[in-house]
Amino acid sequence: MKVKFLAILVLVSLFFVGCVSTKNVPVADSDIDDFRNRTVTVPKRGVPDFAAFTADKAAFGLIGAAMMISEGNKIIRENQVEDPANYISEQLVSTLSDRYQLVHIETSTSELESEDVKNISRVLKDADYVLDVRTINWQFAYFPSDWDNYRVIYSSKLRLIDTKKSIAIAEGFCSSVPEQDEHAPSYDELLSNNAERLRGELKISADYCIDYFKKNILGLQTHLQASAKIDNPKLEKGNFGSVSKSAVQIGQPTSLESVLETEKKRLADEAARVERLRQELEQLKAQIAQGEKIEQPKLAYIPKTVQTARVSLRKEPRTLTQQKIDSMLFVYQFFDSEIHPAGNFANDFIIDKDGTITDRATGLMWQKSGSQTTMSRREATLYVKRLNRERFAGHSDWRLPTIEELASLSMPQKNHKLYINSVFDSRQTRCWSVDSRLQIYSFAGSWDSDWILNFVSGQITYVIRVRKAGAMPYFSYSTTRIKEPDNYVRAVRSLE
Numbered sequence: 001m002k003v004k005f006l007a008i009l010v011l012v013s014l015f016f017v018g019c020v021s022t023k024n025v026p027v028a029d030s031d032i033d034d035f036r037n038r039t040v041t042v043p044k045r046g047v048p049d050f051a052a053f054t055a056d057k058a059a060f061g062l063i064g065a066a067m068m069i070s071e072g073n074k075i076i077r078e079n080q081v082e083d084p085a086n087y088i089s090e091q092l093v094s095t096l097s098d099r100y101q102l103v104h105i106e107t108s109t110s111e112l113e114s115e116d117v118k119n120i121s122r123v124l125k126d127a128d129y130v131l132d133v134r135t136i137n138w139q140f141a142y143f144p145s146d147w148d149n150y151r152v153i154y155s156s157k158l159r160l161i162d163t164k165k166s167i168a169i170a171e172g173f174c175s176s177v178p179e180q181d182e183h184a185p186s187y188d189e190l191l192s193n194n195a196e197r198l199r200g201e202l203k204i205s206a207d208y209c210i211d212y213f214k215k216n217i218l219g220l221q222t223h224l225q226a227s228a229k230i231d232n233p234k235l236e237k238g239n240f241g242s243v244s245k246s247a248v249q250i251g252q253p254t255s256l257e258s259v260l261e262t263e264k265k266r267l268a269d270e271a272a273r274v275e276r277l278r279q280e281l282e283q284l285k286a287q288i289a290q291g292e293k294i295e296q297p298k299l300a301y302i303p304k305t306v307q308t309a310r311v312s313l314r315k316e317p318r319t320l321t322q323q324k325i326d327s328m329l330f331v332y333q334f335f336d337s338e339i340h341p342a343g344n345f346a347n348d349f350i351i352d353k354d355g356t357i358t359d360r361a362t363g364l365m366w367q368k369s370g371s372q373t374t375m376s377r378r379e380a381t382l383y384v385k386r387l388n389r390e391r392f393a394g395h396s397d398w399r400l401p402t403i404e405e406l407a408s409l410s411m412p413q414k415n416h417k418l419y420i421n422s423v424f425d426s427r428q429t430r431c432w433s434v435d436s437r438l439q440i441y442s443f444a445g446s447w448d449s450d451w452i453l454n455f456v457s458g459q460i461t462y463v464i465r466v467r468k469a470g471a472m473p474y475f476s477y478s479t480t481r482i483k484e485p486d487n488y489v490r491a492v493r494s495l496e
Helices: 002-017 061-078 084-100 117-123 187-216 256-289 322-332 377-389 403-407
Strands: 039-041 051-053 129-143 146-162 167-176 349-351 356-359 364-367 410-415 418-420 430-442 445-454 459-467 474-477 492-494
Touching: 039 084, 051 061, 061 187, 084 129, 084 146, 084 187, 117 129, 117 146, 129 187, 146 187, 167 187, 167 322, 187 322, 322 403, 403 430, 403 445, 403 459
Parallel strands: 039 129, 051 129
Antiparallel strands: 129 146, 146 167, 349 356, 356 364, 364 492, 410 418, 430 445, 445 459, 459 474
């Protein structure tokens, strides 16, 4: 019984975090070529446990954990709330059938319990492929700072299994953790009218995961609106933002012709820019030949005739969920080796002799190097204050960058073993951002997390500071499992 309660505690703690580390592996083009006229099936799975995370039960520790799962399952059963994984599977299979002429077949009427790929391949061998979508976490939970209102947290895992080879040819993980705002429902509002609001929140999360899996795992076009926003008052305004002109518009049909046309226009713009630079060079040569004195401006100076900040990035600190990080990468077409490997943001760097680099694409001035040693978050703040006190490069408005400002520096090709342009110093392998991650609470304590960018792996990840009563914070890392507790600083300032 004790083991069972401990398992329940771990389960509920996982529910509240709303995140399971799972590597995203998109389906390869070679596998897509084999799809046509093959068969696909969806396994039937049992309804996973649902947790109703309320403050009154959280106070009872292990017993409260069991009570929350018991109450959650009762809510789902009495209101006949369907597992969102069924809806996600239905929508994805329909799109796969339409796009690749995969034939959807029924192969079994019994529930599948196994998670082993070989076992699944053996049981469902009548189909060529198995689309296995499982709900990893679904629950509602009160906000740590507002016990009267709740959010619905959802995450799911997808695997596309080739039964003939007994391997997963694609897999991905999706998580939705809404942030707190004035529209958050109360317990009664969430469950009134046969849990109508609960159903609606789960539907929004499921739709988000459908688009995420289509875009990142299955190579399919999304069905989000062109504005790239989900109509959900719980999600922060502008959560998905507007797609920049250089990016493919989300929600617009993408064909080979349109992709080629976009690339053709980009190459034409680049050719025009090169031609302008060539003409400027010829003009300078002519002036030198005529004996004219050429005034050398600082390279970080931006002439008024040049349009700066073609993309405006947020500079104010925020608390962000993984969902917002994913959305930001696609909105701005930033590179991330795991979430968005196709990203390729177009920077426009100018190197200055005072140790700075200016990106005319974003209107940001960066340290070419940065801190020479790793440091804690508190030390990072003090480092930036010292830069301002000493007026580094003649300026006193340096700051820690936001994670989207840092992400604008990532590039899909490695230079000196880092996913960053070679104009920057290679010492700063991973850098602090000013943004924090949604604070995590569980029975074991509370966690404060900060987003960082690891230029070695080319990924945005986070560092967790665990606070316990009477103990100093210590650090651990997600995904990359870095042992060192500190990071570097590359300070930034905005050009006004």
